[in-house]
Amino acid sequence: MEIGSIVEYLKDKSIFVTGSTGFLAKIFVEKVLRVQPNVKKLFLLVRAGDAKLAAERMQNEVFVKELFDVLKEKHGEDFDSFISKKVYPIAGDIIYENLGIEDYNLKEMLWEEIDIVVNVAATTNFYERYDISLNINTLGAKHVLEFAKKCTKVKMLLHVSTAYVAGEREGIILEKPFHFGEALNKDMYLDIEGELRLAKDRKKELHEQNSTIEAEKIAMKELGIQRARMYGWPNTYVFTKAMGEMLLGHLRGEMPLVIMRPTIITSVYKDSLPGWTEGARTIDSIILGYAKGDISCILGDPEVVSDLIPGDMVVNAMISAITAHSNQHSEFIYHVSSSVRNLVKYSTIEKCVYQYFVKNPQTRSDGKEIKANKFHFIRTMPIFHRYMLLHYRVPLEGLRLMNLFLFGLFTQQFNTYWKKYKYVIHLADIYAPYTFFKGSFDDANLERLRKAMMNNVEMKLFDFDPKHIEWDDYLINIHIPGVIKYLLK
Numbered sequence: 001m002e003i004g005s006i007v008e009y010l011k012d013k014s015i016f017v018t019g020s021t022g023f024l025a026k027i028f029v030e031k032v033l034r035v036q037p038n039v040k041k042l043f044l045l046v047r048a049g050d051a052k053l054a055a056e057r058m059q060n061e062v063f064v065k066e067l068f069d070v071l072k073e074k075h076g077e078d079f080d081s082f083i084s085k086k087v088y089p090i091a092g093d094i095i096y097e098n099l100g101i102e103d104y105n106l107k108e109m110l111w112e113e114i115d116i117v118v119n120v121a122a123t124t125n126f127y128e129r130y131d132i133s134l135n136i137n138t139l140g141a142k143h144v145l146e147f148a149k150k151c152t153k154v155k156m157l158l159h160v161s162t163a164y165v166a167g168e169r170e171g172i173i174l175e176k177p178f179h180f181g182e183a184l185n186k187d188m189y190l191d192i193e194g195e196l197r198l199a200k201d202r203k204k205e206l207h208e209q210n211s212t213i214e215a216e217k218i219a220m221k222e223l224g225i226q227r228a229r230m231y232g233w234p235n236t237y238v239f240t241k242a243m244g245e246m247l248l249g250h251l252r253g254e255m256p257l258v259i260m261r262p263t264i265i266t267s268v269y270k271d272s273l274p275g276w277t278e279g280a281r282t283i284d285s286i287i288l289g290y291a292k293g294d295i296s297c298i299l300g301d302p303e304v305v306s307d308l309i310p311g312d313m314v315v316n317a318m319i320s321a322i323t324a325h326s327n328q329h330s331e332f333i334y335h336v337s338s339s340v341r342n343l344v345k346y347s348t349i350e351k352c353v354y355q356y357f358v359k360n361p362q363t364r365s366d367g368k369e370i371k372a373n374k375f376h377f378i379r380t381m382p383i384f385h386r387y388m389l390l391h392y393r394v395p396l397e398g399l400r401l402m403n404l405f406l407f408g409l410f411t412q413q414f415n416t417y418w419k420k421y422k423y424v425i426h427l428a429d430i431y432a433p434y435t436f437f438k439g440s441f442d443d444a445n446l447e448r449l450r451k452a453m454m455n456n457v458e459m460k461l462f463d464f465d466p467k468h469i470e471w472d473d474y475l476i477n478i479h480i481p482g483v484i485k486y487l488l489k
Contacts, residue, residue: 003452005286006462009323010036016151016296018094018144019121020044021061023278024265027315028118028245029062030272033086035461042087043110045099045121054091082450094121094140099147108149116147116322119159126235126430129217130224131199138192141244145251155326156256157248158318163261163307163335163441165242167233170438172340175333175445177259178242180250184232192243193480195227195483234433254329258321262314262336263441267482269310269474270463275482282434283308283349287483290375291362299384299428300435302347307339307441309466310474314477317464318477320449334449337441344475346435350375350474359454360484392421 010032019025025044025156032039048054062068064240072079090110092100101107121144122135128231141159142328148157166173167184183190202223206216224236233239245259278286283306317336325332338344357372364370378384396417403410442447446464453459 003324006323011038012040013115014041014115016043016114018045025120047093048091054089058089095135114151117157119144126237129220133236137240138243142247142343158258163263164238173439178246243323257331263307267479268312271312275478293370299378302377305339305343313464316462335441335443335448339440342466344471
């Protein structure tokens with residue numbers, strides 16, 4: 001496998017992108033427009049009622065971002081004209097057939113124009129309603145594939161999944177596709193159509209029982225977790241993403257298909273705005289909680305690897321894979337990860353967070369400085385439950401008994417604290433599979449892709465080699481400042 005010029009390949013191509021208002025898609029769009037201004041068109045699917053609203057969302061949620069400042073400087077006062085010529089917002093939604101695009105002439109134009117389809121749309125909520133997660137992550141992938149098949153000159157469908165479709169496996173996890181109907185609990189068969197019917201029937205039952213909106217939401221969320229764990233996945237997100245992969249592999253026919261499986265995506269490393277990020281991810285929530293003085297301990301083993309990968313490296317790998325596998329009628333799987341080639345442990349993250357806030361102390365709303373203290377790691381779930389029992393459950397029980405003796409005087413306080421206690425227990429249950437994750441994601445396929453790049457200049461321009469990341473420098477000088485700048489409210 002050899003990759004010719006990536007920049008040259010993008011010239012005169014029309015690329016259709018779903019999930020276009022999301023973090024990763026913005027990096028992808030910016031990169032393509034910056035490195036190849038002669039790309040023919042970028043069609044961005046936007047969830048909106050009509051073309052006008054789609055254009056407004058695109059303008060207000062994509063191109064106003066600081067990420068596009070380099071592109072704006074490059075084009076100056078011609079930026080808006082450049083965008084209007086190259087970028088075409090499409091109102092639609094992947095949960096519908098034909099992606100919810102109703103205008104027949106528009107569909108015909110897209111089917112004639114599109115060269116590459118990039119599916120980034122997803123709900124990444126671990127505890128999402130089962131019906132919603134199925135519609136987006138599973139059926140949505142199928143709808144994108146069906147739409148791509150109608151494109152007369154399509155060269156490639158690239159689908160962004162997640163490395164954590166592997167569930168809670170330990171050891172080296174290979175870049176292998178799922179078999180259709182494969183469950184992680186090996187003695188089971190996963191009937192995807194059956195799961196779709198189950199979610200639909202359960203929702204119908206809840207309507208017939210006149211369930212409240214809140215009761216229905218909780219019931220559908222719990223159904224997703226129950227079904228995921230029954231088949232061997234830890235949460236609804238990775239379960240429905242795995243089913244989406246299965247449908248794509250099973251139904252693709254001759255469609256060239258690349259499935260990218262990134263790990264924990266973090267802020268931009270180098271290109272074009274170091275530190276730029278959106279949406280607090282796992283480690284970002286810890287950083288933000290620490291910055292506010294709300295977190296003194298974290299659940300996890302400090303020696304466990306936290307498989308981080310910057311967003312710009314994920315996008316560089318995506319663009320390289322598109323160029324390499326265009327018109328190759330097979331399925332290709334890539335882990336975009338760091339755990340094998342350049343691992344970073346939770347202990348390193350903790351050290352960097354502490355060092356950053358010692359040098360850059362935060363202040364409370366009253367002006368008082370928040371003292372930086374080292375984290376206390378709660379290293380196992382039994383220790384966590386014992387900690388919560390002694391520090392919170394027992395005092396809450398005392399408050400409950402006092403409330404009984406005083407005829408409900410502290411009912412409101414008890415209910416508030418009890419709700420918070422249950423929420424922390426729930427979060428620990430959801431995130432524990434990752435804070436104690438013992439697997440490492442093999443990236444041999446991705447390494448072969450990197451070695452196939454023939455142009456040394458483009459190897460730097462589209463760098464996705466995790467060995468080039470110096471983690472202490474990245475975390476202290478790029479990622480944590482980015483989280484504080486873009487996410488701290």
